[in-house]
Amino acid sequence: MALHRAFQLVLCVALSFSALAAAGKPRPGNKYPIILLHGFSGWGRDELGGSKYWGGLHGDWQEQLKQQGFDVRTAVVGPFSSNWDRACELYAYIKGGTVNYGPNHARVHGHNVTGRTFPGIFPEWGEVINGEVQKVHIVGHSMGGQTARMLAQLLEDGGRNAPIAEDPASHELFAGGKQWIQSITTVATPNQGTLLADGFDTFGDLGENLIGVVVASLHALGDGVAKLYDVKLDQWNLAPRRRDEKLKDYVKRAFNSPALRNAGRDLCAYSLSTAGAKEDSKPTTAS
Secondary structure, rough: OOOHHHHHHHHHHHHHHHOOOOOOOOOOOOOOEEEEOOOOOOOOOOHHHHOOOOOHHHOOHHHHHHHOOOOEEEEOOOOEEOHHHHHHHHHHHHHHHEEOOHHHHHHOOOOOOOEEEEOOOOOOOOOOOOEEEEEEEEEEEOOHHHHHHHHHHHHOOOOOOOOOOOOOOOHHHHHHOOOOOEEEEEEEOOOOOOOOHHHHOHHHHHHHHHHHHHHHHHHHOOOOHHHOOOOOOOOOOOOOOOOOOOOHHHHHHHHHOHHOOOOOOOEOOOOOOOHHHHHOOOOOOOO
């Protein structure tokens, strides 16, 4: 209950600066959608039998806030991907289009350059309408806050100064010069990394030890809730979950696949570590 109240408080503070009045009338200066972004091991609105990451046992916060007049939309990215990959996915998920991870980044880490294609939850993002650039507010929980900051870096600075530099001409995301994010609100985000991630030498170790807690929590909500879960690791050519495959077996197979065992620093374990968080924060000039 205390955590639920804390989330409510943070959302109220964020929304008071960024959305619409509870009566559904626009408030002066607040004209941009609010994007909710999950953290490590999170899921989309159509996964886990409809159990909502944002709200959980307390309901559907997106729809509850919409009923009060707030423009709130939920994004979904790879639950176990690196912050770089998640930021690239978030860009495509909001704007619409095919995910581009950057040709140099993909070559160094050994995965596909492109990923899934999305219709976009705010296709007008970045367009100039009535003389104003269409922006968003992002509320990121846990790793979602790191991912939002990474996206801000890429939008403003481009890929030229990234740890693995990208040609600004290779994709619009890496061109820079885009101040498309009005604000970022982080909730329980390990902005400097977490010592918990430092304690795991490989992604497989992280998965074997931590995912057990996640899976146990999902099953505690009932078997029906745990039926649908997608690790969203298409860039690594990971086969989708089989129809008769149990959730715990699917996750274990994902964590122990040869591709992920060789993924090195391009997965969540490194992004969540203190060293990874420090590296991810280097190229930014975003405010």
